[in-house]
Amino acid sequence: MFESGTWRVKPDARLTFGRAETCDVALPNDDRGVSRNAGSFDWRGGLWWLTNSSASSMLYLAGDLGFRADIPPSMGLPLQQWHAKVRVDGMLDSYTLRMRLPDLDEELEAEDGEAQERPKFGVPPERMVTSTRLRTPLNDADRLVLAARFEEYLTWKHSGAPAPRSARQAAERIGWPPHAVSKRCENIRNRYVRIGVPGLRGPRALEELAAMLMSTGELTVDDLRRLPPLPSPQGPAGIPPPPRPQAASPQAPSPQAASPQVPSPPAS
Numbered sequence: 001m002f003e004s005g006t007w008r009v010k011p012d013a014r015l016t017f018g019r020a021e022t023c024d025v026a027l028p029n030d031d032r033g034v035s036r037n038a039g040s041f042d043w044r045g046g047l048w049w050l051t052n053s054s055a056s057s058m059l060y061l062a063g064d065l066g067f068r069a070d071i072p073p074s075m076g077l078p079l080q081q082w083h084a085k086v087r088v089d090g091m092l093d094s095y096t097l098r099m100r101l102p103d104l105d106e107e108l109e110a111e112d113g114e115a116q117e118r119p120k121f122g123v124p125p126e127r128m129v130t131s132t133r134l135r136t137p138l139n140d141a142d143r144l145v146l147a148a149r150f151e152e153y154l155t156w157k158h159s160g161a162p163a164p165r166s167a168r169q170a171a172e173r174i175g176w177p178p179h180a181v182s183k184r185c186e187n188i189r190n191r192y193v194r195i196g197v198p199g200l201r202g203p204r205a206l207e208e209l210a211a212m213l214m215s216t217g218e219l220t221v222d223d224l225r226r227l228p229p230l231p232s233p234q235g236p237a238g239i240p241p242p243p244r245p246q247a248a249s250p251q252a253p254s255p256q257a258a259s260p261q262v263p264s265p266p267a268s
Helices: 140-149 168-176 177-194 205-215 221-226
Strands: 014-018 040-043 047-052 058-061 068-069 075-077 083-089 092-102
Touching: 014 168, 047 058, 068 075, 092 205, 140 168, 140 177, 140 221, 177 205
Parallel strands: none
Antiparallel strands: 014 040, 040 047, 047 075, 058 068, 058 083, 083 092
16 A cells, blocks of 8 residues: 555455556656666565666665564565555655555455555656766775774674764774764765765664665675774784793792801811
8 A cells, every 4th residue: 555545466466556656656766766667576485575677775674573674775575464555765765665465464454356546646758867976086984984983784794783883983993083084974975965875864874874885885895904904812823922022030049059158166
């Protein structure tokens, strides 16, 4: 369901959504923050799947039992909850599609013969480029700061949920002043906001920036090579450091050391 429209999808069919006129659920085409082919629902392996068909935008899934998932471009996720919502963020607005899985729902379905009119928005004649496919140039200093702040996202061996470093932590990592790191990140974020990339405002702006840069390939594992090496207790190349010299301590005289002889008393 989207706005007043309802679509019923059978297992042998596929439903698509995006701002292209050819999509089953057509989102506003004048919002270039939405991909032309944003995503789709289809039946595979006994499950309904939500697939992100975009090359540069995220999809946000929320289930009725509290499940949350951010789906990167070209990735899919099986749907296993009764009701779910998919959010598509655009430059002008956010759009929510509500889903209900009939095999998990006891409510009665409408008859197959009841046709539903599919709402379509006005489509301008020109083809507009999705804003998230636009690129803003990143120089070496930009990539160094981004690698320092998002190192946990780029490190596969990191345990736990990744999080951006604070400006102070990133500054200590690369030897910059904290205010310079903060201003550089703000400048990068503003560049993407100006070209229409959605989701880069608010308390999760850094997390959204990291997801966007990695999903579009603007920031990769190769950028970690720009960071200075971390200090290691094993020294370079895993070689243990040489032992510290010990200070010399005065040695106690040996029990066998010679001692002054006391003259014996004269015989009487």
